[in-house]
Amino acid sequence: MSTTTVATSAAVTEDGPAERPRGIRGRGERGLAASLASHGVLVAASFIALFPIAWLVFLSLGPDKDDYLHPGGIWKKMTFDNYSFVLQHTSFFDWLKSSLIVSLGTTAIGVLIAATTGYAVSRMRFPGYRKFMWVLLVTQMFPVAVLMVPMYQILSDLGLIDSYLGLILVYCSTAVPYCAWLLKGYFDTIPFEIDEAGRVDGLSPFGTFARLILPLAKPGLAVAAFYSFITAFGEVAFATTFMLDDQKYTLAVGLQTFISEHDAQRNLMAATAVLIAIPVSVFFYLVQKNLVTGLTAGGTKG
Numbered sequence: 001m002s003t004t005t006v007a008t009s010a011a012v013t014e015d016g017p018a019e020r021p022r023g024i025r026g027r028g029e030r031g032l033a034a035s036l037a038s039h040g041v042l043v044a045a046s047f048i049a050l051f052p053i054a055w056l057v058f059l060s061l062g063p064d065k066d067d068y069l070h071p072g073g074i075w076k077k078m079t080f081d082n083y084s085f086v087l088q089h090t091s092f093f094d095w096l097k098s099s100l101i102v103s104l105g106t107t108a109i110g111v112l113i114a115a116t117t118g119y120a121v122s123r124m125r126f127p128g129y130r131k132f133m134w135v136l137l138v139t140q141m142f143p144v145a146v147l148m149v150p151m152y153q154i155l156s157d158l159g160l161i162d163s164y165l166g167l168i169l170v171y172c173s174t175a176v177p178y179c180a181w182l183l184k185g186y187f188d189t190i191p192f193e194i195d196e197a198g199r200v201d202g203l204s205p206f207g208t209f210a211r212l213i214l215p216l217a218k219p220g221l222a223v224a225a226f227y228s229f230i231t232a233f234g235e236v237a238f239a240t241t242f243m244l245d246d247q248k249y250t251l252a253v254g255l256q257t258f259i260s261e262h263d264a265q266r267n268l269m270a271a272t273a274v275l276i277a278i279p280v281s282v283f284f285y286l287v288q289k290n291l292v293t294g295l296t297a298g299g300t301k302g
Contacts, residue, residue, distance in 0.1 A: 053277075060270035068266050082271035092272065094247050095254035098164070099233055100279065102250060105168040106232035110175040111224050115217070117176070118183030119209050123195060133184065136177035144237050155242060162244040170242065171232040179224035186220030187213065222287040229283055251276045 059067065062074040063081055086092050117136075121129050151170055152161070160166030190213060198208030214221070236252045243249060249257075255272055258265040 056270050057274055060267065060274050062267050062270075065263075065265045065267050068270075082267050083275070086268055086271050086275065090257075090268075090272075091247065091249070091254060092251075092275065095249050095251045096279070098243075098248050099250040099252070101164050102167050102171065102239075103229050103232040105164065106171040106175060107225050107228040109168060110172045110179060110228040111221060113172065114176045114179035114224055114228075115183050115214070115221065116209070117180040118185075119187050119213060121180070122184050122187035123192070133181065136180055139173070139177050148237070148241055151238075152241060161242060162248065164248070167239060167242050168232070170238050171228075171235065175228040175231045179227060182224055182227075183217065183220050186217055190216050222289075226284065226287050230280065233280060 058074060059071065060082055061078040061080070062068070062071070063077055063079050067074050120126075121133055151173075155161050155166045155170070158166070160169070194212055194216070195208050198212045199205075203211065233250075234252055235250075236256075239250045239253045240256075243253065246257075251272075255269060255276070258269045258272070
């Protein structure tokens with residue numbers, strides 16, 4: 001009996017595994033109906049996600065401000081005049097400069113503060129470190145309308161009204177708490193033995209953080225940078241309140257200049273909105289390699 005078993009095993013090993021009977025699926029394989037259903041759901045979700053963008057681009061090609069009421073007529077008179085007008089006859093490039101200064105400044109300062117905060121809470125056990133993280137989380141519960149007045153008073157006392165630095169600090173107060181929680185969870189996934197190895201090699205705590213931990217935390221840093229950039233780039237309420245000079249308007253605020261009490265140039269708004277999306281798309285392309293890894297790894301611990 002044992003001889004038969006050995007012979008059968010040898011035959012399977014030499015000739016390969018026997019063919020599976022038709023109609024029997026292997027483990028993890030999906031049937032045709034399930035595969036078609038999943039692909040159909042993905043196609044529908046992609047259409048829902050892309051349709052508003054495609055519709056915005058389509059409306060931006062209509063030369064008249066009321067073309068959105070009769071979009072079918074745009075096909076016969078498509079033009080790029082809206083883009084030419086926005087680029088040549090508005091303060092678009094001033095708005096773009098202001099948005100990039102504020103967004104990149106918020107990203108740099110916010111990620112630096114959030115990374116050091118998240119690392120300290122992840123590695124060091126000081127009195128009240130757990131309560132400290134919860135306090136950061138509580139700060140996100142206050143609506144913008146409640147924070148507007150005290151922030152304006154603080155910036156006014158510091159002489160930072162109508163300044164890029166003041167707006168950057170305001171945006172950091174929004175971005176840092178979330179990014180600190182995110183990075184704390186990511187630092188928890190990095191083995192503590194790496195810190196100990198750095199100490200053995202004579203590195204200071206900050207040297208260990210800068211030279212060993214940060215290179216390993218690039219995916220988490222990419223997510224924090226992307227969130228900080230988006231937070232500052234598309235915000236309207238704080239920028240409208242704290243920036244008084246129209247030359248310092250950000251893109252989101254400049255977009256409102258196309259709407260007046262009695263008129264709305266929606267064709268120019270659509271063209272400007274498409275142009276606004278370009279810097280965000282470029283930034284997303286630069287960090288996309290680490291974005292998914294950072295989003296998933298940061299949630300495994302903490």
